[in-house]
Amino acid sequence: GAGVSQSPRYKVAKRGQDVALRCDPISGHVSLFWYQQALGQGPEFLTYFQNEAQLDKSGLPSDRFFAERPEGSVSTLKIQRTQQEDSAVYLCASSLGRGHTEAFFGQGTRLTVV
Amino acid sequence: DAKTTQPNSMESNEEEPVHLPCNHSTISGTDYIHWYRQLPSQGPEYVIHGLTSNVNNRMASLAIAEDRKSSTLILHRATLRDAAVYYCIQLGETSGSRLTFGEGTQLTVNP
Numbered sequence A: 001g002a003g004v005s006q007s008p009r010y011k012v013a014k015r016g017q018d019v020a021l022r023c024d025p026i027s028g029h030v031s032l033f034w035y036q037q038a039l040g041q042g043p044e045f046l047t048y049f050q051n052e053a054q055l056d057k058s059g060l061p062s063d064r065f066f067a068e069r070p071e072g073s074v075s076t077l078k079i080q081r082t083q084q085e086d087s088a089v090y091l092c093a094s095s096l097g098r099g100h101t102e103a104f105f106g107q108g109t110r111l112t113v114v
Numbered sequence B: 001d002a003k004t005t006q007p008n009s010m011e012s013n014e015e016e017p018v019h020l021p022c023n024h025s026t027i028s029g030t031d032y033i034h035w036y037r038q039l040p041s042q043g044p045e046y047v048i049h050g051l052t053s054n055v056n057n058r059m060a061s062l063a064i065a066e067d068r069k070s071s072t073l074i075l076h077r078a079t080l081r082d083a084a085v086y087y088c089i090q091l092g093e094t095s096g097s098r099l100t101f102g103e104g105t106q107l108t109v110n111p
Helices: none
Strands: A005-007 A010-013 A019-025 A031-037 A046-048 A053-056 A065-068 A073-080 A088-095 A109-113 B009-013 B017-024 B032-038 B047-048 B061-064 B068-073 B083-093 B103-111
Touching: A005 A088, A010 A046, A010 B068, A019 A088, A019 A109, A019 B047, A046 A065, A065 A109, A073 A088, B009 B017, B009 B032, B017 B083, B017 B103, B032 B061, B047 B061
Parallel strands: A010 A109, B009 B103
Antiparallel strands: A005 A019, A019 A073, A031 A046, A031 A088, A046 A053, A065 A073, A088 A109, B017 B068, B032 B047, B032 B083, B061 B068, B083 B103
16 A cells, blocks of 8 residues: 555553554655544644654653654654553654645554553 | 644534634744544544635635634535544644644534
């Protein structure tokens, strides 16, 4: 498929465990975003990449959250020492560039911390 | 982040038009209005965006008030597949490309 792909779709982690969430953006898309969506809420911005450069990480809730995009394509969001409040859907989006271009979202990874 | 206000929920009947309102009273001259929608268990999906003039595409129309402090997303004939949460987002230079979602409007379409 030509869309944004995220894996895994579902992840159950024990409290304190580290997790890694993967995002495959649309080929050629320069911009990549991560969002966190709690149940019943709208998505909230976490971080933004332009190619391999992380230009904005102001939305990352703590230093347990880390994102990378080393070759400017696939991105990984890592959460260390997961806590119950990290339970949410993590959405990845990509777009051709900055500004007013359409963002394409993946289906998200639902993380449940028990 | 720029804030928009929308009704929490709206209801429509199938094959009837739907007008989804949005207030963005703090909008500045270079801010665009974007609309996304999110179907159940899916990621958000782009619908339409505009700056000043009314815009049309295959999915919907966007009517922007003359003072730009409000806009309306118009679905010309609602279908059951249009049942979703609709988000109105104010996007400007200071926000870069990051989307600030509010709680959106939950649209229910009755058969």
